[in-house]
Amino acid sequence: MDSLGASLGRGLRNCLLLVKSFLLKSLGIFSLLCCQLDRTNATSAVNQDVTLSCRNISTTDGFTYTVMPNAQSVLVTGKDCEQGWYNENLEFLTDGQHDPNQTRHSQVVNEDINKLTLSTCSKIYHQVTCHETGERLNTTYYVNNDTDTNSLIMEQMSHKTRNHICIIIFLIALVVMVGILIIWYKRNRRSYNMNEHQSSSGKKTQPRTVSMTML
Secondary structure (H helix, E strand, O other): OHHHHHHHHHHHHHHHHHHHHHHHHHHHHHHHHHHHHHHHHHOOEEEEEEEEEOOOOEOOOOEEEEOOHHHHHHHHHOOOEEEEEEOOOOOEEEOOOOOOOOOOOOOEEEEOOOEEEEOOOOOEEEEEEEOOOOOEEEEEEEEEOOOOHHHHHHHHHHHHHHHHHHHHHHHHHHHHHHHHHHHHHHHHHHHHHHHHHHHHHHHHHHHHHHHHHHO
């Protein structure tokens, strides 16, 4: 009986050890899965697509793309977040901060933290990456060429030269008016001088006529 009780005791202890080991392993696996899930959520990327009209984003300098509001918020609040613009061929365009010592990409006209102006209306990509949290926000800008490129160029040129044309027209009109006034003044002056000359000549000849009549 004593040996049977000892055997049962050892078996029970072994079962308890196995259960304890199983629980510890299960807890470790569960913790690992939770960590991986949190890491996956932290490094997950948000993708969004935007379709723009070339006519609507057309400006005097080119075509302006604006950073989406949610991306602007991430850039403002995230100290370690940075952005990058890429063209359709995935060539790096700018990070929104122009370095005077570096040459701009041929497509880039102007850039700042909130917008990018290009010389062409084309599909581009914008990416915001936060290194500490692993957050990533990708935006694809699709464009709709709803107007002829030549007409857009002419429209942009007209915006640029409208003020110059108005100034030139005003100056031409001013010169014409001044010329007309000068001609009018010279003609009136000449007519006035002729009248004065005729008047003075009449006064000089009148006494001679009277004296001859008296004789």
